[in-house]
Amino acid sequence: MSWNEPGGDKKDPWSGRNEKDNPPDLDEVIRSLQDKLGGIFGGGKRGDSSPSGPSMQSIGFLAAGALALWGLSGLYTVDEGTRGIVTRFGAYVATTQPGLNWHIPSPIEQVQVINVEQQRFIEVGYRSGGGQAMGSVPKEAMMLTKDENIVDVRLAVQYQVKDAKDYAFNVLDPASTLKQVTESVQRGVIGRSDMDFVLTEGRSEIVAAIKTEIQSVMDAYKTGILITSVNLQDAQPPEQVQGSFEDAIKAREDKQRLINEAEAYSNDVVPKARGAASRIVQESEAYKERVIAQANGDVSRFSQLLTEYKKAPAVTKQRMYIEAMEQVLGKSNNVLVDVKSGGSIMYLPLEKLVTKGADDVAPAPTPVHEQVTAPAPQVKESRNDIRASSRERDVRGR
Numbered sequence: 001m002s003w004n005e006p007g008g009d010k011k012d013p014w015s016g017r018n019e020k021d022n023p024p025d026l027d028e029v030i031r032s033l034q035d036k037l038g039g040i041f042g043g044g045k046r047g048d049s050s051p052s053g054p055s056m057q058s059i060g061f062l063a064a065g066a067l068a069l070w071g072l073s074g075l076y077t078v079d080e081g082t083r084g085i086v087t088r089f090g091a092y093v094a095t096t097q098p099g100l101n102w103h104i105p106s107p108i109e110q111v112q113v114i115n116v117e118q119q120r121f122i123e124v125g126y127r128s129g130g131g132q133a134m135g136s137v138p139k140e141a142m143m144l145t146k147d148e149n150i151v152d153v154r155l156a157v158q159y160q161v162k163d164a165k166d167y168a169f170n171v172l173d174p175a176s177t178l179k180q181v182t183e184s185v186q187r188g189v190i191g192r193s194d195m196d197f198v199l200t201e202g203r204s205e206i207v208a209a210i211k212t213e214i215q216s217v218m219d220a221y222k223t224g225i226l227i228t229s230v231n232l233q234d235a236q237p238p239e240q241v242q243g244s245f246e247d248a249i250k251a252r253e254d255k256q257r258l259i260n261e262a263e264a265y266s267n268d269v270v271p272k273a274r275g276a277a278s279r280i281v282q283e284s285e286a287y288k289e290r291v292i293a294q295a296n297g298d299v300s301r302f303s304q305l306l307t308e309y310k311k312a313p314a315v316t317k318q319r320m321y322i323e324a325m326e327q328v329l330g331k332s333n334n335v336l337v338d339v340k341s342g343g344s345i346m347y348l349p350l351e352k353l354v355t356k357g358a359d360d361v362a363p364a365p366t367p368v369h370e371q372v373t374a375p376a377p378q379v380k381e382s383r384n385d386i387r388a389s390s391r392e393r394d395v396r397g398r
Contacts, residue, residue, distance in 0.1 A: 074102050078099060079113075081098070081116065083114050084113050085113075085114060085164055087112070114164040114168060116164055119158055120175070121158045122156070122157050123156055124186065125152070143190045144187075144190070145194060145195045147195055150238055152238055153198070156233055158228045160226055160228060170221065177221065185217065199237075211227055211229075305320075
């Protein structure tokens with residue numbers, strides 16, 4: 001038979017409570033709890049005529065327990081690469097190193113943990129947008145150069161905390177302060193430079209100058225910030241003049257190309273001209289030396305001839321005459337024929353001999369006396385010439 005069927009046992013098999021029993025009275029439960037608490041603090045039960053105050057020993061135990069829990073709440077851990085700044089009622093007390101530390105629990109002392117190795121960065125002139133394409137911020141990016149041109153400069157500054165105390169107390173908002181200082185220093189450095197210098201070869205110098213000045217200002221403010229790097233993301237003219245600027249760059253490149261070509265041509269022509277000039281100078285020097293040497297030789301020869309003339313005037317005079325005639329006749333086309341040895345008249349084609357002698361290469365001149373004593377050339381007479389000569393003798397005989 002089931003427990004809840006008629007005639008069966010009315011007790012609940014799980015709780016053991018009779019189904020007919022009523023639920024406990026709420027007032028009774030409250031009175032029972034009050035009696036238990038009164039016993040803990042030393043008070044009598046309800047209805048006692050002589051109640052007593054709470055036990056001092058119990059109060060002491062509770063106070064000690066609460067004090068111990070409050071003291072344990074002051075334990076804290078500082079991770080590696082961070083520093084703990086302990087303040088007592090808002091005033092600086094100490095800087096704690098990594099590890100397990102303890103401070104007087106709140107509200108007396110509080111701890112602010114600052115990461116001193118984290119690389120933080122700020123963006124001036126642009127916003128990266130979480131890895132998306134960079135968007136220019138004209139209010140921050142547009143800057144005036146020394147030559148009164150406008151450039152769009154975008155800068156990124158990385159920094160970290162080098163002094164946790166100064167970082168926490170000396171400046172209200174270190175990141176905002178660093179951004180304002182960076183923008184001010186950047187405008188000052190760009191304002192001292194020309195536009196071409198900013199856009200071309202001066203980037204490294206500008207970045208170094210900006211980094212040095214930012215660090216100097218932040219140290220003067222005692223912000224506890226160390227500038228690790230300054231990166232010039234982009235430097236270009238405003239978008240409104242991009243086309244004209246590109247044309248100017250192309251013209252500058254063409255100018256440089258023409259200059260290089262002119263220098264190459266100069267390097268080719270100038271050495272040749274210098275070589276030719278040096279050759280002419282050397283030839284002039286050689287001609288000078290030759291003329292001087294020849295003049296000295298003529299003077300020496302004349303001096304020697306004078307000495308010989310003084311010794312034998314007639315012989316020297318005859319010798320000089322023969323040498324002069326040798327020089328004169330050596331350049332003329334003369335034919336000498338010895339007619340004493342032969343009695344017959346010979347026909348000689350003198351014009352052909354003269355022409356042939358002029359066409360041939362003139363041999364070295366021979367002395368005059370050799371020309372005089374030289375035998376006459378032997379010419380073979382042809383039959384016609386012999387016949388003509390015989391007829392001529394006959395006519396003469398008649």
